[in-house]
Amino acid sequence: MVVPILPEFPTIFGVRADDASWLITITLLTAAVGTPLISRLADMVGKKRMLQVSLAFMVTGSALPAVSASFAAAVVGRGLQGFAIALIPVGISLLRDHLPARKVAGATALMSATLGIGSALALPLAGMIDAAIGWQGIFWVPAAFGAIMLVAVRIVVPESPVRTGGRFxxxxxxxxxxxxxxxxxxxxxxxxxxxxxxxxxxxxxxxxxxxxxxxxxxxxxxNPLVDLRTSTRRPVLLTNAASALVGFSMYANMLLTTQQLQLPDSLAHGFGLSVMAAGFAMIPGGMAMALFSPFSAYITNRRGPRTTLFVGAAVMAVAYLARTQLDHSVAFIVLGAMFVSIGTAITYSSMPMLIMESVPRTETASANGLNSLLRSIGTSTASAVVAALLTAMTVTAADLAAGQAGGVPGSLAHLPAPGAFDTAYYAAAGAAALACAVALLIPKPARGGRGAQGRTPHHDRISPEA
Known part of the structure; x- marks a missing residue:
């Protein structure tokens, strides 16, 4: 929700634009650092408890900037919001502990899809809230919903009996x-x-x-924070590698689509949409993620999560290649972004299932947390690569003057060139194609091992309390 309003924050807080970018950077940092820590604690002291801790961080972090209205408070608040990313791996591990085995794949697929759904809805919603009640609303609204979820988790969600012992x-x-x-x-x-x-x-x-x-x-x-013996097993190691690649490919979609749609329509490759309109263009992709989560569960239940990962990554790669050719209308760009989102939903649903096939039940949350961490590194890398491409490959006034009578305004002299978007799309397609190759290298689970059907291998350690 902060991304569409980011250009306004230098004026709101009286800071430079590069200082305002810390409102994004600090969240990425705390999400990456906090996810493995919270996930490990979830395995040790209780998954429901750490869900509540994550939500409490998010509520506090959302309310703090709205109450204080200072830049320092906004940075601290955004940092606290980052801890909420751990809700996904911890929540998926709770699903595994409580749901019947036949429902785990579908529930995991839907919960994984919420990442894309939330991102797609937040972009236009932020603009609407900002226009209606001011910038503080983009912090008050998450605080209110987070508080409702905190109460709901406490009342509805049962604690998991599966624990691991030892010291943190x-x-x-x-x-x-x-x-x-x-x-x-x-x-x-x-x-x-x-x-x-x-x-x-x-x-x-x-x-x-x-x-x-x-x-x-x-x-x-x-009692390590990350069990490297488990993490270096071939299925886990390759799944985590695929997570970083898919994270790169997924995040490029969000960054590139909205920027391309907002380029001035005086450019041949621009469409002149407002921030809010560009945000609305992402909604079909978010809705498609929710609609296709049952499909990804169907593939997982019939063919296994390895096949699901391959299919999803292949859809992403083909969609990006198509986007390099079909970028002449808003409809085609939205359609291309939607197919990338569909591939993202399919891949995201497969990775927790691959992890849970290969780790002890007592390490589910921490193993999924490490997988989320690798995805965060992939998204951060995508942000850096996309920014580098869009600033290195620009349209100059001389390039456009030949096609426009009367010259070109100076404000158009340093906007991203068409080749910058195409190069970024090829890079994202390449990352998705590599994820396909990684998926083929992941071994099938051994007969008698734990898979989607919920069997537990002999090395699972359940605490005496369980």
């Missing part, structure tokens, strides 16, 4: 948090700082150094 790995959490913060800072700010600048290179180096310390430590500790 605080030192491992500190090392991983530092590494992820440095990595995502370098990815998200590298374009502004300069990719070869000392600051960017030093931040990448810090991330690598912390990971070099963290990996052997996690292998030695009794």
């Amino acid at each position: 790995d605080w030192f491992g959490a500190l090392l991983l948090s530092g590494a992820l913060t440095a990595l995502l800072m370098a990815i998200t700010k590298g374009g502004a700082w300069g990719w070869s600048s000392p600051g960017t290179l030093a931040t990448f180096a810090l991330a690598a150094a912390l990971l070099v310390v963290w990996i052997p430590f996690e292998r030695r500790v009794t």
